[in-house]
Amino acid sequence: MASKFETPQVRKFPIIPKLENSATSHLSPFKSKEEFQSSLGYPGELVENWQEKAIDKMGDLLGKYRSLRVYLDSCIQCGACTDKCHYYQGTKDPNNMPVGRQNLMRSVYRRYFTLPGKYFPKLVGAKDLTKEVLDDWYSYYHQCSQCRRCAVFCPIGIDTAEISMAAREVMDSIGVGQKYCNEIIGKVHKIGNNLGLPEPALADTLEGLEEDVLDDTEIDVKFPLDVKDSEVLLVTPSADFFAEPHVDGLIGYAKVFHQAGISWTLSSHASEAANFGMFIGSYDNMKKLAMRIREAALELNVKRIVFGECGHAWRVAYSFLNTLAGPFDFLDPRYPVPQHICEITNGLIDQNVLNFDKSANDDMTLTYHDSCNVARASSMGGIMGGQFTIPRKIIQTVANNFYDMDDETIKEKTYCCGGGGGLLTDDLMELRVKGALPRMEALKHLIEEKGVTHMAAICAICKSQFSKVFQYYDLELDQIVSLHQLVSNALIMNKKEV
Amino acid sequence: MSFVTILYAAMFYFAAAILFIGLAYRVYEYAKIPAPLKIPTPPAPMTQKGVAIRIFREVVFFESLFSATKWTWLFSWIFHLALLLAAFRHLKYFTDPVWFWVSFELVQVAGHYAAYLMLAGLLGLLARRVFVDRVRYISSPSDYLILVLIIAIAGSGLMMKWFPSDILAIKLFFVGLLTFNFSELPSDVVLLIHLSLVIALMIIFPYSKLLHAPGLFFSPTRNQVDNARSKRHVANWAKRMESTK
Incomplete structure (x- = not known):
């Protein structure tokens, strides 16, 4: 297991840390085994002529992704991004400065793909792709959660996520894959969800939830699975089926659908919203995973697709699903495809379909964590900034006590939880704890100033990450809550069956 | 001469x-x-005109850089x-x-x-x-x-x-x-x-890095319209993967 490490000090006034060379060069996630690699179409171990293969793959990607090509060319090395990454702030490692991370690939790009790099490598900082460089790639491209905070501040809009995705794709193609991501993608291909939860187990879990809700509320709220001709196909992260506080969010969605009289179903074929194909930069894998959702929607003959609380899933859903698995002309054209559960709840609030007893959440003073991929890679409600306003509006509709964290740490400037982008694995616990620092600082300041007790989020990774790292910062794991858990607490249910 | x-x-x-x-x-x-x-990164415009305004502001005022340092x-x-x-x-x-x-x-x-x-x-x-x-x-x-x-x-x-x-x-x-x-x-x-x-x-x-001048105009995080749900966007190379389903 990971060696002992110190939790970073929570600073009263965050200042930019001094560099500590190689502070986290020892952090690398477990490598993927042959069986997981081959099921995704990648070599099982480092191939013999890996250098040549890697450069070929880079050339291939440079011709396919304008972002990669333009971003490798255009960096001015101005330093605007250097202090913007949560991993840099938490680890002080210069390779965790966004430009430092990018330069690991940019130096290789310059060496093999540009004239000055071929003839004057030292002058322009070009480097051969050696084994040491590959090791640095593996280490530091798995210390990027692809949260895009740096891209917001870059004068050219250079997005480090594009580069780290490409790097992971190059490494996979020569047999150097990450265990956590690739094992999970394999499970989705084989079983249908990240947790490897087969259909009977899922049906069982949902039945249990129905009993729990019935015991709690005396109302027969259904959790339908594979019910044909439903109005809505709900696609949600599989953590929603059992993890805390995720499952309380799922109960919230079910209550909203029940109360609004919208028929809905989950699918055992597409029982996972998350699309880890994005983390490894693989268009092919991302498309295959997205196609399950299309297939499920066709098979179940639904009219709309709704996504549960999941940050990266919502990015793929909002920004990529139409591209990867569209066109969705077989669905009801009155609704965007897909919709977010917050858009559903928000719409029902606007139509006065839902009534709330706000005092049910009075035991909490709340704040809201903008999950990085919702904040910086998607929107909601068809309006600019809807991804910021809609969740806040819902919280303020169902609860009395709400405060925002510091402006520099929310909305488009939000900090990643520290576990996004395929890093939510125990073998990277040191990185996760350190990367959580800026969010923990903003939260702790608000706890001191306003007496905030709980933080709501709409991302399965954020929820899992916080419930794990909170203890390192002297917080309780149940201080992270699902947004629809708050909805669930306050929603006034009719006893009468719909 | x-x-x-x-x-x-x-x-x-x-x-x-x-x-x-x-x-x-x-x-x-x-x-x-x-x-x-x-x-596109936020604040992502939902129209082409909005994108033009955004690029103009970046080119003339260096808006992102201003917010950074x-x-x-x-x-x-x-x-x-x-x-x-x-x-x-x-x-x-x-x-x-x-x-x-x-x-x-x-x-x-x-x-x-x-x-x-x-x-x-x-x-x-x-x-x-x-x-x-x-x-x-x-x-x-x-x-x-x-x-x-x-x-x-x-x-x-x-x-x-x-x-x-x-x-x-x-x-x-x-x-x-x-x-x-x-x-x-x-x-x-x-x-x-x-x-x-x-x-x-x-x-x-x-x-050289002076290519940042044309680069800004081609930067997808800045020049794309946020309309993925309403308008299908597929690259030519990805069309080959389209199935008939």
Whole structure:
């Protein structure tokens, strides 16, 4: 297991840390085994002529992704991004400065793909792709959660996520894959969800939830699975089926659908919203995973697709699903495809379909964590900034006590939880704890100033990450809550069956 | 024709060819490579017009940089503004008759004082590169050299105030290059240094980070419309993977 490490000090006034060379060069996630690699179409171990293969793959990607090509060319090395990454702030490692991370690939790009790099490598900082460089790639491209905070501040809009995705794709193609991501993608291909939860187990879990809700509320709220001709196909992260506080969010969605009289179903074929194909930069894998959702929607003959609380899933859903698995002309054209559960709840609030007893959440003073991929890679409600306003509006509709964290740490400037982008694995616990620092600082300041007790989020990774790292910062794991858990607490249910 | 005139005429044609063909080729490459996925960053406009406004604000005000770091913004904005003003002043060497607005006193005077502004901005950027540990860490020799090169261009240009050349002859030389009606270039040392440095800058432009200029216009995080749900966006290479289902 990971060696002992110190939790970073929570600073009263965050200042930019001094560099500590190689502070986290020892952090690398477990490598993927042959069986997981081959099921995704990648070599099982480092191939013999890996250098040549890697450069070929880079050339291939440079011709396919304008972002990669333009971003490798255009960096001015101005330093605007250097202090913007949560991993840099938490680890002080210069390779965790966004430009430092990018330069690991940019130096290789310059060496093999540009004239000055071929003839004057030292002058322009070009480097051969050696084994040491590959090791640095593996280490530091798995210390990027692809949260895009740096891209917001870059004068050219250079997005480090594009580069780290490409790097992971190059490494996979020569047999150097990450265990956590690739094992999970394999499970989705084989079983249908990240947790490897087969259909009977899922049906069982949902039945249990129905009993729990019935015991709690005396109302027969259904959790339908594979019910044909439903109005809505709900696609949600599989953590929603059992993890805390995720499952309380799922109960919230079910209550909203029940109360609004919208028929809905989950699918055992597409029982996972998350699309880890994005983390490894693989268009092919991302498309295959997205196609399950299309297939499920066709098979179940639904009219709309709704996504549960999941940050990266919502990015793929909002920004990529139409591209990867569209066109969705077989669905009801009155609704965007897909919709977010917050858009559903928000719409029902606007139509006065839902009534709330706000005092049910009075035991909490709340704040809201903008999950990085919702904040910086998607929107909601068809309006600019809807991804910021809609969740806040819902919280303020169902609860009395709400405060925002510091402006520099929310909305488009939000900090990643520290576990996004395929890093939510125990073998990277040191990185996760350190990367959580800026969010923990903003939260702790608000706890001191306003007496905030709980933080709501709409991302399965954020929820899992916080419930794990909170203890390192002297917080309780149940201080992270699902947004629809708050909805669930306050929603006034009719006893009468719909 | 003196040797100096022939040499500089040849070098300017060569450098201009590298600059314009090189830059055109880069732009062609950037335009040809597809952006397969929608990746705009917030605040992401939902219309093409909104995107145009966003790019305008980035190009003119360096809005993102302003939100990132005030010092770097200040130095680089001053430098780029001064570069523009100096370029306006220099148009008098290339236009015959001189465009009416270029001959305005204000344009000419602003272009002169721009040299001081430019030096101030560039020295600020250089100081940041030397003294801020994070920026020093990411700097390669070429990052310093480009700054030094532009500082030397501004400095040598400013020196011509004290080591003047025959302005009319310079103008005839450049207009001659443009119209193939060649004329002698004065062989004053400061002038020749200034011109040599400009030639060097023209040559390295399409091979260096100076590509950030066209790059900004091709940056998908900034130039894409946020409309993925309502408008299907598929790259040509991805169309091959489309199934019939």
